[in-house]
Amino acid sequence: EDKVVQSPLSLVVHEGDTVTLNCSYEVTNFRSLLWYKQEKKAPTFLFMLTSSGIEKKSGRLSSILDKKELFSILNITATQTGDSAVYLCALGGKLIFGQGTTLQVKP
Amino acid sequence: DTGVSQDPRHKITKRGQNVTFRCDPISEHNRLYWYRQTLGQGPEFLTYFQNEAQLEKSRLLSDRFSAERPKGSFSTLEIQRTEQGDSAMYLCASSIWRAEEETQYFGPGTRLLVL
Numbered sequence: 001e002d003k004v005v006q007s008p009l010s011l012v013v014h015e016g017d018t019v020t021l022n023c024s025y026e027v028t029n030f031r032s033l034l035w036y037k038q039e040k041k042a043p044t045f046l047f048m049l050t051s052s053g054i055e056k057k058s059g060r061l062s063s064i065l066d067k068k069e070l071f072s073i074l075n076i077t078a079t080q081t082g083d084s085a086v087y088l089c090a091l092g093g094k095l096i097f098g099q100g101t102t103l104q105v106k107p
Numbered sequence: 108d109t110g111v112s113q114d115p116r117h118k119i120t121k122r123g124q125n126v127t128f129r130c131d132p133i134s135e136h137n138r139l140y141w142y143r144q145t146l147g148q149g150p151e152f153l154t155y156f157q158n159e160a161q162l163e164k165s166r167l168l169s170d171r172f173s174a175e176r177p178k179g180s181f182s183t184l185e186i187q188r189t190e191q192g193d194s195a196m197y198l199c200a201s202s203i204w205r206a207e208e209e210t211q212y213f214g215p216g217t218r219l220l221v222l
Contacts, residue, residue, distance in 0.1 A: 004149075034210070042111075042198055042213035043150070050208065088149050094140065094163060095200075095211060097149025 002027045006089050006098035013079055014106050021074040021101045023089030032092030033065055033072050038100070039085040046074070048092070079105045109133060111214035113199050119220045120189055127185045128217045132201030139182050140211060141174055142198040143167070150198050156182060157204060189221045 003026045013019055025033065032050045036043035047056040049065035049072060056063050060079075065072045076083055086100040112131045120126050132139050138157050142150035153172070154164045158179040171189075176182040186193055196218050200211035 032209070036213075042215050045210055045212060048208070048210055090149070092209060094152045094155055095142070095150070096152065099147070100149050 002091055002096050004089055004091055004096055004098035006087075006101050008101060009099060010102040010104070012104045012106065015080060017079050017105075018075065018077045019079060019103060021076075021087050021089075021103070022071065023073070023098055024071040025089075025091055026070065027091055030067065030091075034090045034092055034095065035063055035072075035074050036088040036090065037085045038088055043088055046087075050092075076103075079103075081105050081107055111199055111201050111212055113197075113214040113217050115217055116215060117218050117220075119222065121222050122189060122191060124189055125185065125187045126189060126219065127183055128197055128199075128219075129181060129183050130199030130201075130214060131181045132199070133212060136201035136203050136212075137179070138202045138204050138209070138211075139176055140200045140202070141182070141184050142200065144196045144198055144216075145194075153184075186219075189219075191221050194219055194221045 005024050007022045034048050035046040047063045054065040060077045063074045084105045086102050088100045090097040114129045140155040141153040144150040152165050153168050154174050156176040171187045174184045196216045198216045199214045202209045202211045
């Protein structure tokens with residue numbers, strides 16, 4: 001059965017720190033891996049990683065996919081209080097989500 | 108606003124009552140998904156449509172749940188004889204099917220509380 005495991009489950013940092021969120025997965029037929037940000041409302045799309053696009057970057061956020069070792073990471077540099085949220089990783093298709101990582105950025 | 112919309116945003120009901128939620132996808136998106144999310148968990152897949160055809164239902168979807176997308180545009184999710192365990196956030200997402208490049212965009216959700 002396809003599965004996604006995220007770590008850590010929660011993280012507290014101070015503004016300016018760099019954080020790395022982890023997502024490991026098991027899948028029968030890989031299509032894509034997606035990252036979403038959720039702030040007490042619906043998830044908002046961040047990145048999609050596929051076999052043809054294993055590295056993505058947008059501003060202070062970046063993500064890579066390792067299809068051999070079956071994991072992905074989401075990096076956030078120079079964190080801000082507005083980055084506080086739950087970060088969700090999901091296998092593409094009918095999305096299969098991990099439990100999420102709750103990030104709290106303190107001023 | 109041309110995003111996914113859901114109605115109502117909040118619903119409180121008594122156990123045993125029926126409830127119906129509506130989702131309006133991004134126009135021209137041919138796929139529509141329903142998910143359920145409980146506190147501290149990621150969303151769980153319930154069912155999805157391509158145009159008006161319901162292509163898959165999760166084992167989580169008991170017989171009390173039914174979903175429709177009659178004209179391939181908006182969709183409804185009905186829960187009959189609600190139970191306290193149905194309390195959750197119900198999320199709708201839509202996408203354009205393009206093989207591995209499919210990206211789902213979520214609506215604001217309907218938060219259901221069953222008393």
